[in-house]
Each structure stands twice: as C-alpha cells, then as structure tokens.
Amino acid sequence: MDFSELFIHLPDAIVVVAPEPDFKIITCTNAYLQVTMRKREEIVGLSFILEAFPDPAISYEQNPVRISLVKAIATKQVDYLDVLRYDLPKPETEGGGFEVRYWEASHTPVLDEAGEVKYVIQKTMDVTARELAKQAQRESENKFRFMADAMPQLVFTTDPEGKLTYLNQRWSVYSNISIDKLLATGWQQIIHPEDLPEVEKRGTEAFATKTEMQVELRKRDKEGNYRWHLCRILPMRGEDGNITMWLGSSTDIHDTRLLVQELVTTNEQMALLADQVQIAYQKAEAERKILERFIMEAPAFFCILEGPEHRFELVNAHYQKLFPNRELLHKPVAEALPEVVEQGFVQLLDSVYQTGKSYEAKEILVKLDQHDIGKLDDVYVNFLYQPILDETEKVSGILVFGFEVNEVIKLRKQLQESGRSVNEAAK
Known part of the structure; x- marks a missing residue:
C-alpha cells in the first residue's frame, strides 16, 4: 500500500x-x-x-x-x-x-x-466564516448598544427566563448607580416600594405566559425624586418560535401624567362650574318663567319688541286683545300695525331705542283698526316704553307696558257735561 x-x-x-x-x-x-x-x-x-x-x-x-x-x-x-x-x-x-x-x-x-x-x-x-459571523454579531451588538445608549428611554434585556442581562447607560445617568450594581439587585432599589410588588407580579406573569407586559411605575432619579415611567417588555422569538430574549424599555411619562392629572382636575372644576352655572341657569329660568307668567297674566297689556325694527317677541293676552284678528309675533310694528306709523308711535320707539331713555304717556288717543276691517277705533291708553339693555348696556329691545283708560275718559266727559268734576263724583 x-x-x-x-x-x-x-x-x-x-x-x-x-x-x-x-x-x-x-x-x-x-x-x-x-x-x-x-x-x-x-x-x-x-x-x-x-x-x-x-x-x-x-x-x-x-x-x-x-x-x-x-x-x-x-x-x-x-x-x-x-x-x-x-x-x-x-x-x-x-x-x-x-x-x-x-x-x-x-x-x-x-x-x-x-x-x-x-x-x-x-x-x-x-474558521473564517465562523469568525466573520461572530464579528458581524459583535458589530450588530455594538450598534444595538450604541443606539440603546443614545435613546432617552431606559432600555434593558433579559434572558428567556427573565434574568436581567443588559442595561443601557441611561440607567446609570438617571439613577447615578453603576450598571454592574443595577444588573445585580440595584434596579429594584430605584423602584418605589409601593410599586415594586405589582411590578414583580406582572413581570412573573408575563414570563410565565410568554406575553408582553406594560405597567406604570415610579422610579427614583439621582436627585432622589420619584418620577412616573411607562415600562413595556416584549418577547423576541427565533425562527423556531421559541423566545430568545426579552426587550424592555422604560419611558419617563412624569410630566405627561402631571399634565393629564391637571387636565382631569381642571375638567372636574369645569364640571363643578358647569353644575353651578346650570343651577344658576335653572334659577334664572325659573325667575324668567315667573316674570313671563306675570306679564302674560297681568291685568294690563305687555309686549316685548326686539331690535331696531321693533319685532314682537312676546305679547300677552291683554295686548293681543287689542288686535284679536292679527298675527303679531315676530313681525315689525310697522308691518303688524301700519295704522300707528302715521300717528308717530314708531318714531317714538326709534327714539327710545336710539337714546336708551324711557318714554311715558298718559291718556293718549290711539286710532287702531282693532277688528282688521279698515275702520279705526279711538282707544285711550296710558303706556310706558322702557328700553331693554343687554350685558354690554346696549339697547336690544323695548318693553311696552300700559292699559286702556277709555272708561276714565268716558266718565270724565259725562261729568263735564253734567257740570261736576271727577273728584266731586267720587264723593
């Protein structure tokens, strides 16, 4: 051989x-x-x-x-x-x-x-292929570490069982505790004692069920102040579907949480204020209804005229009784009562609206087509034009109040014809 x-x-x-x-x-x-x-x-x-x-x-x-x-x-x-x-x-x-x-x-x-x-x-x-692969992995890990250290979040990783394996440098900057110490047990020291049991419980459940976890907790910074963080951890799986590691991040949400709390407080205050406004509105509405009822049932004629055109916005029964066959609401005085225009009453309303000064008249003769048949009747009235002011003290309308005095005028004439005065008749 x-x-x-x-x-x-x-x-x-x-x-x-x-x-x-x-x-x-x-x-x-x-x-x-x-x-x-x-x-x-x-x-x-x-x-x-x-x-x-x-x-x-x-x-x-x-x-x-x-x-x-x-x-x-x-x-x-x-x-x-x-x-x-x-x-x-x-x-x-x-x-x-x-x-x-x-x-x-x-x-x-x-x-x-x-x-x-x-x-x-x-x-x-x-072994070139193996070593180049190891180098590529190291470069990938270095890139990950560089990016993780540059991130404002506190980044960490664990093995499949949940054992802490990596913390980015932000942890040390935030807590002023070395990474080695934090990797041991130091990370637990910076979590608020009231939050730690819940965090450990939620983490154990996540690792056991192999599902992601999210929790809000407080972490102590290097000044000794506890700030709220949103912590989230996700499982990373290999090609076979098995978990190879867990990747977590902790984001400072303290200022956002305070802002939300401030908004909640503000909303609660606004709701309370709204309730107070509602109560005030209900009270004012009740008073308005009482006043409206008084106006509508008063033994005198009332109406409310809105705007420079003096549109009828409210008319009580006694005022409507003067014009039983006419629709007055929402119409300007000049349109609803054309016969009073030439008698100067619209001009009087314009003056009250423009000057804001009330006008009062007694025993004034007004010729009205009361039955809407083209025949004018003599009606004697006492009336008051009272300007209505809005919140800016600007005239927005006119309140008209008055009553008929036809019987008084008729009685006075009868007494005059008999040679007696009204006072004598009263005795």
Whole structure:
C-alpha cells in the first residue's frame, strides 16, 4: 500500500514540518493546498514560517505559529493554537490582493524510536466564516448598544427566563448607580416600594405566559425624586418560535401624567362650574318663567319688541286683545300695525331705542283698526316704553307696558257735561 498516496488524499488540511531550526515543509494533503490556495511545488521544502507563510507584521520570535511549534516539540504533546488571522494572497488569475482568513490549528509531535521529535503535524481548520459571523454579531451588538445608549428611554434585556442581562447607560445617568450594581439587585432599589410588588407580579406573569407586559411605575432619579415611567417588555422569538430574549424599555411619562392629572382636575372644576352655572341657569329660568307668567297674566297689556325694527317677541293676552284678528309675533310694528306709523308711535320707539331713555304717556288717543276691517277705533291708553339693555348696556329691545283708560275718559266727559268734576263724583 502506498501510504504517501493515501496521506495526500486525506480530507483534512494537514501539513508535516521538520523540527527546528527552520521548520521546513515535508509534505501536505491536497485539502491543505486547497484551503491555502497554494501548489505543492510552491511550498514543499520551504521554511514554514519564514518562506511559505511569512508574517511581516510581527517578528519571527513572536510569531504565534513558531511559539506553538516550539512548545509542542519541547513538551512532546499536542499544542493548540488560538484563532489566528492570516490573510492569503490571491492568485493573479483571481485579481490578486489578499483574502481575509481566520484559522484554528493543532501541532502534534511525531516521535522516533528514541523518543525524539522527528516531525510535527499541523492540522489546520479554516474558521473564517465562523469568525466573520461572530464579528458581524459583535458589530450588530455594538450598534444595538450604541443606539440603546443614545435613546432617552431606559432600555434593558433579559434572558428567556427573565434574568436581567443588559442595561443601557441611561440607567446609570438617571439613577447615578453603576450598571454592574443595577444588573445585580440595584434596579429594584430605584423602584418605589409601593410599586415594586405589582411590578414583580406582572413581570412573573408575563414570563410565565410568554406575553408582553406594560405597567406604570415610579422610579427614583439621582436627585432622589420619584418620577412616573411607562415600562413595556416584549418577547423576541427565533425562527423556531421559541423566545430568545426579552426587550424592555422604560419611558419617563412624569410630566405627561402631571399634565393629564391637571387636565382631569381642571375638567372636574369645569364640571363643578358647569353644575353651578346650570343651577344658576335653572334659577334664572325659573325667575324668567315667573316674570313671563306675570306679564302674560297681568291685568294690563305687555309686549316685548326686539331690535331696531321693533319685532314682537312676546305679547300677552291683554295686548293681543287689542288686535284679536292679527298675527303679531315676530313681525315689525310697522308691518303688524301700519295704522300707528302715521300717528308717530314708531318714531317714538326709534327714539327710545336710539337714546336708551324711557318714554311715558298718559291718556293718549290711539286710532287702531282693532277688528282688521279698515275702520279705526279711538282707544285711550296710558303706556310706558322702557328700553331693554343687554350685558354690554346696549339697547336690544323695548318693553311696552300700559292699559286702556277709555272708561276714565268716558266718565270724565259725562261729568263735564253734567257740570261736576271727577273728584266731586267720587264723593
């Protein structure tokens, strides 16, 4: 059996080197040539460190491969090399330059019959993919930490069972307690004693049921003041659906909560004020209804005229009795009672509305078409035009109050005709 032929076809990346002083390469497997991108005739017979795979970045004495080889020879035992970066030159046919590579290797001494080291076998493993993945993960973690530290929230993570594994720097800035201490038990010290039992209970339930949790709690800041925070924690799951970690954040909502409380208090005060206004309104409305009832049932004629056009807004029965066949409400005086225009009464109303001064008249003759048949009747009245003022003390309408005195005038005429005065008649 040709053992040399068998050796070069082994699936492992193996190279055999001679002991010191120059560690010349004796042979290697095809797998070794493949991972190192070399040809057999290019490296066999060369010094492993100085010629075949030199590293100009470090001295020969400090080269970790040489150190491991020396140790394996000295101890006559296998020595394992730590992960090492050694970039390989790329062939010109592939564009030249260097390709980043990471390696793990072991050095196994082969002893002769006298027990002396005759060869050293280096078994090499290309771990570039694994190391690059680890680097990518570290970079991702560093980015996460950078972003987490830059966030104004207090960010934290736990393992799947709920054990705290990470706190961003904002925790230390907020509490003035080191991250290491907070990771131990310090985080519990900054939570308000009244809130801690509920927080622990809710957290235990969330981890047990594998559901997100949200809770409001108070946390003590570096000045010793407790501020309200909104704490939320979410489970992160892997491709298999299992929870790989929990991500949490704690947002300061103290000012917002105070504002909400202030709004609630204000709303309560407004509601109380509204109740008081409602009571006042009900009282005023009751008084208004009493006054309206008095006006409507008084043994005299009343009406309320609104605006510069003197529109009828309220007419009691006695006033309507003067015009039993007419619709007065919401009509201007000039339209509803055209016969009084030429008699100057609209002009009197205009004067009261414009000046704000009341006008009173006694035993005035008014010619009215009381039955709406085109025939004017003589009606003697005593009346008062009283201006109505709004909240700005501006005239908004006119109150008309009066009563008929036809019987008085008729009696006076009869007495005059008989030669007696009204006073004498009264005696």
